[in-house]
Amino acid sequence: MEKKKLVLIGNGMAGVRAIEEILKVSKDLFDITIFGSEPHPNYNRILLSKVLQGDTKVKDITLNDWEWYEENNITLYTGETVTKINPEMMAVVSDKGRVVPYDELIIATGSVPFILPLPGADKQGVTAFRDIKDTDIMLEASKNYKKAAVIGGGLLGLEAARGLLNLGMDVSVIHIAPTLMERQLDETAGRLLQKELEKQGMKFLLEAQTQEIYGADRVEGLKFKDGTHLEADLVVMAVGIKPNIELAKESGIAVNRGIIVNDFLQTDLPHVYSVGECAEHNGIPYGLVAPLYEQAKVLASHICGQEAAPYQGSVLSTQLKVSGVEVFSAGDFMDGDDKKSLKIFDEQDGIYKKIVLKGNKIVGAVLFGDSKEGNRLFSMIKKEADISDTEKITILQPVGEEAGASLVASMSADEIICGCNGVSKGAIVQAIQEKGCTSVDAIKACTSASRSCGGCKPLVADVLQLTLGSEFDASAQKEAICGCTTLSREEIVDGIKEKGLTHIREVMNVLGWESEEGCSKCRPAVNYYLGMVNPKQYEDERESRFVNERMHANIQKDGTYSVVPRMYGGVTNANELRRIADVVEKYEIPLVKVTGGQRIDLFGVKKDDLPKVWQDLDMNSGYAYGKSLRTVKTCVGETFCRFGTQDSMGLGIDLEKKFEGLQTPHKVKMAVSACPRSCAESGFKDIGFIGIDGGWEIYVGGNGGTHVRGGDLLYKVKTDQEAMEITGAYLQYYRETANYLERTSAWIERVGLAHVQSVLDDKNKRTELNARMDEALSVYKDPWKEIIESKKTTKELFETVGIS
Numbered sequence: 067m068e069k070k071k072l073v074l075i076g077n078g079m080a081g082v083r084a085i086e087e088i089l090k091v092s093k094d095l096f097d098i099t100i101f102g103s104e105p106h107p108n109y110n111r112i113l114l115s116k117v118l119q120g121d122t123k124v125k126d127i128t129l130n131d132w133e134w135y136e137e138n139n140i141t142l143y144t145g146e147t148v149t150k151i152n153p154e155m156m157a158v159v160s161d162k163g164r165v166v167p168y169d170e171l172i173i174a175t176g177s178v179p180f181i182l183p184l185p186g187a188d189k190q191g192v193t194a195f196r197d198i199k200d201t202d203i204m205l206e207a208s209k210n211y212k213k214a215a216v217i218g219g220g221l222l223g224l225e226a227a228r229g230l231l232n233l234g235m236d237v238s239v240i241h242i243a244p245t246l247m248e249r250q251l252d253e254t255a256g257r258l259l260q261k262e263l264e265k266q267g268m269k270f271l272l273e274a275q276t277q278e279i280y281g282a283d284r285v286e287g288l289k290f291k292d293g294t295h296l297e298a299d300l301v302v303m304a305v306g307i308k309p310n311i312e313l314a315k316e317s318g319i320a321v322n323r324g325i326i327v328n329d330f331l332q333t334d335l336p337h338v339y340s341v342g343e344c345a346e347h348n349g350i351p352y353g354l355v356a357p358l359y360e361q362a363k364v365l366a367s368h369i370c371g372q373e374a375a376p377y378q379g380s381v382l383s384t385q386l387k388v389s390g391v392e393v394f395s396a397g398d399f400m401d402g403d404d405k406k407s408l409k410i411f412d413e414q415d416g417i418y419k420k421i422v423l424k425g426n427k428i429v430g431a432v433l434f435g436d437s438k439e440g441n442r443l444f445s446m447i448k449k450e451a452d453i454s455d456t457e458k459i460t461i462l463q464p465v466g467e468e469a470g471a472s473l474v475a476s477m478s479a480d481e482i483i484c485g486c487n488g489v490s491k492g493a494i495v496q497a498i499q500e501k502g503c504t505s506v507d508a509i510k511a512c513t514s515a516s517r518s519c520g521g522c523k524p525l526v527a528d529v530l531q532l533t534l535g536s537e538f539d540a541s542a543q544k545e546a547i548c549g550c551t552t553l554s555r556e557e558i559v560d561g562i563k564e565k566g567l568t569h570i571r572e573v574m575n576v577l578g579w580e581s582e583e584g585c586s587k588c589r590p591a592v593n594y595y596l597g598m599v600n601p602k603q604y605e606d607e608r609e610s611r612f613v614n615e616r617m618h619a620n621i622q623k624d625g626t627y628s629v630v631p632r633m634y635g636g637v638t639n640a641n642e643l644r645r646i647a648d649v650v651e652k653y654e655i656p657l658v659k660v661t662g663g664q665r666i667d668l669f670g671v672k673k674d675d676l677p678k679v680w681q682d683l684d685m686n687s688g689y690a691y692g693k694s695l696r697t698v699k700t701c702v703g704e705t706f707c708r709f710g711t712q713d714s715m716g717l718g719i720d721l722e723k724k725f726e727g728l729q730t731p732h733k734v735k736m737a738v739s740a741c742p743r744s745c746a747e748s749g750f751k752d753i754g755f756i757g758i759d760g761g762w763e764i765y766v767g768g769n770g771g772t773h774v775r776g777g778d779l780l781y782k783v784k785t786d787q788e789a790m791e792i793t794g795a796y797l798q799y800y801r802e803t804a805n806y807l808e809r810t811s812a813w814i815e816r817v818g819l820a821h822v823q824s825v826l827d828d829k830n831k832r833t834e835l836n837a838r839m840d841e842a843l844s845v846y847k848d849p850w851k852e853i854i855e856s857k858k859t860t861k862e863l864f865e866t867v868g869i870s
């Protein structure tokens with residue numbers, strides 16, 4: 067049978083999902099041609115926020131690569147826009163003059179960003195945030211300019227603003243309404259969100275109406291209706307979107323705000339369907355992927371001639387993708403008239419939860435500060451669950467057994483885990499049990515769960531853990547650590563444990579390395595894994611370490627070394643300073659510099675002088691070269707600062723003394739600030755502490771380097787002792803599950819904050835982790851003193867070993 071010709075206009079998320087669904091039904095029904103205006107294969111638009119925030123790269127957000135089109139015999143025209151649909155000829159015409167006939171046509175042209183018709187809106191430096199091109203404009207601007215203004219305090223505007231902050235820009239959000247995200251949040255949640263984002267460094271101008279964008283060729287600022295102005299050299303417009311309907315309208319297809327479709331996504335023109343943000347169903351054009359994917363499924367069944375349940379509209383739920391902020395909103399979230407609400411508001415901890423009830427049914431919810439219950443509430447809203455037999459408050463705050471159990475354990479099989487892709491817990495369990503999926507990536511490939519915004523990854527990991535029990539490994543990734551072996555990190559660590567391996571060579575022999583000697587990638591990694599598994603028995607193989615770690619000093623451009631002595635919590639005294647000054651003079655050290663980590667760096671030390679310098683300094687190594695704890699930066703705190711509510715120096719010194727010398731997969735930096743002003747930059751450290759009234763907030767996964775990342779709030783604790791206990795357990799879990807050379811910022815993204823929290827919530831696990839941490843710390847000896855005391859090591863390092 068000859069295949070029918072299917073043409074898709076719009077190579078975006080909804081259109082291509084419809085094609086995927088069609089191919090699932092049958093690969094032989096259609097000859098498929100796709101037109102896309104953008105020059106890329108189909109990519110995950112949602113993750114552009116993460117690209118801007120520095121968490122991922124453009125190259126990593128492709129959903130269907132070029133090979134996928136080829137493998138499925140799809141003719142793809144990228145960088146080519148369809149300009150005309152000719153219903154009589156049943157053909158489309160592109161801007162390159164190409165004419166392609168169709169038997170069935172799908173219009174999935176998405177939306178266009180709404181650009182305020184302001185004077186100056188066409189100036190250089192004014193952009194929307196919709197596609198890769200816009201993202202590139204912002205990334206580029208951040209390299210040369212400092213002041214960004216984002217117009218629109220909705221989901222898109224706030225995600226853009228967070229990204230620009232991460233890129234080092236000074237960011238102001240101009241919002242027309244009195245509170246943020248007013249389309250998704252009530253006033254209380256909107257204000258809490260504003261407070262939290264202000265803490266992160268965002269500035270806000272509320273109820274502000276922009277009148278003009280001024281500047282010469284490039285934007286220089288914004289003028290407002292009240293006569294005030296704001297300087298800006300980048301302006302991002304995020305004031306909503308409009309369904310992209312021009313092509314359909316000009317072709318005579320019925321349109322309203324969007325292209326009007328029926329319950330099977332058919333337009334009023336025979337053989338022409340529409341799906342995605344451009345389509346309007348029952349008066350609603352949708353702007354989130356979950357409903358668009360539901361539409362794509364119905365369309366696929368219908369176009370393939372299968373019996374399909376009609377599309378009946380979608381209830382929406384949203385989450386803001388800004389790290390450190392938990393915001394969830396679903397359904398009809400405003401109370402009033404016939405709707406009553408139930409609220410919990412913990413002002414001290416900044417937690418606000420609200421459900422909206424219509425009679426006995428939950429119709430909406432807003433969560434701020436703790437969105438763990440989001441999925442459960444969303445399922446109840448979608449099912450229009452009757453709660454007349456339930457103690458109402460337990461819906462917001464489960465008590466007893468339910469509160470203690472993991473969230474996924476208490477979910478029923480039909481409850482949705484991945485909102486974007488509509489994947490239920492039951493479907494994930496089925497993929498684990500019947501298709502042998504053992505990792506989040508495998509589940510993604512089998513079910514599409516976690517394929518879009520990625521927000522459900524921690525829950526998917528929890529379902530895996532629940533279903534696989536002891537066979538589950540949070541960091542299960544089937545990725546060989548290097549070309550010398552096919553084994554992943556987990557397989558190597560398991561091999562070391564199960565077979566009792568104690569040397570690098572033994573690991574390579576027993577676990578079947580392809581190259582006898584290993585390489586510069588696997589030798590240091592195996593060295594670390596061996597030390598991590600057997601801290602007491604394993605003797606570190608110095609030769610497998612990188613040169614700086616072998617020499618316990620950082621080699622410089624000219625072959626000399628830099629030496630950084632430990633200064634606990636950045637605190638020093640006259641004796642230490644005197645000794646440092648004497649050493650500088652005695653060894654003619656050319657540069658003395660204060661580091662960003664609050665200590666003193668001696669640059670230009672000759673290799674032969676290193677042991678003598680260490681001896682004269684009589685201070686511990688600052689490990690400025692190692693994959694270990696570097697510094698604990700502190701502010702002066704309550705001892706001297708009038709804002710301080712906690713003893714930041716005290717906690718910082720205790721932390722540094724306890725964890726110094728700890729071997730970790732990558733370097734670890736900490737900071738302790740005694741109040742939310744965070745002078746020690748606690749939000750951008752691997753572990754950061756911020757003093758609040760009555761305790762500490764602990765942030766994790768922050769990074770201030772090439773991939774800037776704001777830390778996520780792990781816990782709030784009351785005492786220094788609790789802070790130390792959580793830190794020990796957290797660091798040990800990182801040591802045990804991260805890949806060698808994986809920073810905590812990348813690790814927490816991979817395994818998920820919620821997953822780590824679920825491990826640390828368990829008191830027994832915390833105790834066990836701390837016990838293993840104490841064992842690892844018990845073997846620490848200061849390496850400088852060790853070298854000085856061992857003539858053999860001194861001779862080997864400073865007389866025979868060449869540095870390469």
Ligand SMILES: Cc1cc2nc3c(=O)[nH]c(=O)nc-3n(C[C@H](O)[C@H](O)[C@H](O)COP(=O)(O)OP(=O)(O)OC[C@H]3O[C@@H](n4cnc5c(N)ncnc54)[C@H](O)[C@@H]3O)c2cc1C
Pocket residue numbers: 075076077078079080081082101102103104111112113114115146147148149174175176177195196197222310313341342343344352353354355356358387486519
């Ligand atoms: C930064 C950002 C973050 C987001 N985050 C989330 C989120 O967290 N969760 C969520 O659910 N949603 C999110 N969204 C929204 C989500 O990305 C969209 O709902 C989704 O991409 C819409 O899919 P679509 O296929 O309808 O449109 P699109 O993905 O826009 O695809 C339409 C494609 O058609 C092309 N096209 C248009 N006209 C023509 C023509 N005439 N000829 C050829 N090609 C044409 C366009 O160039 C475009 O590539 C986000 C959006 C952005 C911009």
Ligand SMILES: NC(=O)c1ccc[n+]([C@@H]2O[C@H](COP(=O)([O-])OP(=O)(O)OC[C@H]3O[C@@H](n4cnc5c(N)ncnc54)[C@H](O)[C@@H]3O)[C@@H](O)[C@H]2O)c1
Pocket residue numbers: 182217218219220221222223225240241242243246247248249274275276304305306307352353354384385386387
């Ligand atoms: N996490 C997510 O789910 C996510 C993230 C980004 C984008 N998106 C989607 O992308 C689309 C676009 O997002 P959006 O935030 O632009 O749309 P939006 O309509 O949700 O928000 C636009 C905001 O801009 C404000 N606004 C309107 N005119 C203004 C003006 N003149 N000055 C200042 N503020 C003004 C509005 O009050 C509104 O809050 C939406 O469909 C959204 O759902 C979703």
Ligand code: SF4
Pocket residue numbers: 701702703704707708709710711714739740741742743744745746
């Ligand atoms: S973080 Fe707070 S307490 Fe610490 S120095 Fe800054 S203002 Fe003072």
Ligand code: FES
Pocket residue numbers: 483484485486487515516517518519520521522523
């Ligand atoms: S909830 Fe967005 S990918 Fe699963």
